[in-house]
Amino acid sequence: ASVPQQGTNVFNKLINGDKVSIIIGPTLSNTAKITDPIAQKAGVPVLAVSNTISGITEIGDYIFRDSLTENVVIPHTVKVAKQKLGLKKVSILYGNDDAMTKATYEVFKKVLQSSGIKILGEQTFAKGDRDFSPQLTQIKAQKPDAIICGALAEEASGIITQARQLGIPKTVRIIGGNGFNSPGLIKNAGEAAEGVIVGAAWNISSTAPLNAKFVSDYTKKYKHAPDQFAAQAYAGVQIAYQAAKASGGGGDRKALRDAMAKIRNLDTVLGRFSFTEGRDADHPSIVQEIKGGKFVVLGN
Template sequence: MKCKGDFSTKGIDMKHKLHRLLSRLAIASALATGVAGTALAQEVKIGVVLSNTGTFAFVGAPVINAIKLAYEELIAANYFGNTKVTLLVEDNRSDRAEAITLINRMATRDQVSIIIGPVSTGEAMAAAPVAVDLKVPLFTTATSPDVLKAGPWIFKSTETAEQFMQPLGNYVVQKAKPKSCFYVFIRDNEGYVRQKNVLRDTIAAGGIATVGDESILAADSDFTALATKMVSSKADCVYVGTPPEQGANIVLQARQAGLPASTLLVGNTGMGSDRYLKAGGKAVEGTVFPAEFVPTGVNEMGRKFITAYTKKYNMAPDSWAGVGYSMMLITANAIKTAGPNPSRDAVRAAMAKTNKLPVVIGQGTFTLDNDRIPSFGAAVLTIKDGKFVQP
């Protein structure tokens, strides 16, 4: 039975060796999993949900371009160190429901740490409560401060209408000095309504009469009756608060109806888009409007941005491109400030503490106050010889 006994002993020995081998493999696997887990934990994802098509693409397209440029520069400079940062970009097609769907997906499936977007006040008002429920920071270009009321997870890159429309109104009163003004604005977007109201009240306080206050829809395109009413009012100042192509269309139809070349044209920030220039041509010469970005660059960073953007996209950046570039810098600063392996709450807290951060818009620095209202100092620009310049 020796043979049987030897076989039994060897079998036990083999079992011990196999057990030790499996133990080593398990430990190695656990260590590998731990390393992989750490690597994954060090990855931060930035979601971008903006209108690359549709009504608000005049904002979304240049903002996306500038975000991508800033992201590439930050990665090349190793700004984030050992933290891997990826950028996920989606087009919500200027649609509120699509914005909500994409924000849901990015927050739950993609596990992004922060979302840049959406564009308009209407989209942001619809999406903000969703972001708050999901506890993901949302950084929008919406102008109305009402979007911030949804909760502490919401941030905006643009100043309030009071901050940038009052200086425009003061310019009209003190420099242009018209006798009366006719106002046209879209009523299906709260941000546009608020901008018009602030400007109208500022100008009226300066003694300039309001001779027309007409609302339209963002989808409207036939302004024959409106143009006749504008010309009949004999206003020597006309404010157009609409998306850029629509605004240019209104001006063109008003010119055809007999609006004098001497009439002062006043617009909102959208008139700082190349789309306004292309659609309106010579008819929109002389338009004055508020702008976040000075075409010549407010600082050295701004001048380098203009050069880099022009080289990459074969066109000069407009005001919204400056906003997009700055938004990426602000987002990157929050991620870095939040520390290694940051939670969404840490990123949110870091965003809220943004103070005098160098950017390319306004006067060159960006600050959020205790109510998350941004300040940077908008400028007044005009169109001269087909270019955006300071008056």
């Protein structure tokens, strides 16, 4: 549910009406901050598959996630980008009305500053905006080495396309986090997406057998390739299944929670997966470059 009140209603129904043993979701971090405490109080395990802001698992010991946080993904992204591109100065553009895009901005800013990379200026946009030319015109005048962008794929596609249309050259790389990791971005931005750098938790081109089968099956069923959120959701089901099997399959909520906390080195579409002691995802992040219309690993 994208509206927090709807999420609250759904969680109450699942917990008290349907008597579920585990909840996978919700999609947005904004919603999770309100709904997860309900599950924690009721002793129902929650497995977040797309929440990347900090503070989610701190809600309580029944809250888990398989999505790597921006705190894990972005420092690695900045490190690789600095090494490969020699970044010295950047401009920032981010969505200021969404928990995930704000978290992306906050982590990027902190890491850039600690890495000695100069921030020339900061611009914002709102969810649903279509015209980014005012912000990009200012950024063009700043002459950055790269544009750091906190956005989801839909807005990111427009930003990337309009940046190139305004004459910002491809030598000025556009760098994003988890929200950029969608085939839809490449499809919508087309040639303009070439050279974009994406910090992420999953690479669609991985030839690992489980991932290759997932990508093939998903594409056949839905007629388009999966994005990172689809992969994390599928991994969430794999993790929940393993916990159910390990706890005897009886559906006891505490037994499921305890079994999930013990998961280590489980083979999933995300790769070998473990939970940290704090119930966050523990697997390597990936830095990708869009090259030839595909996500190519730049560093891991």
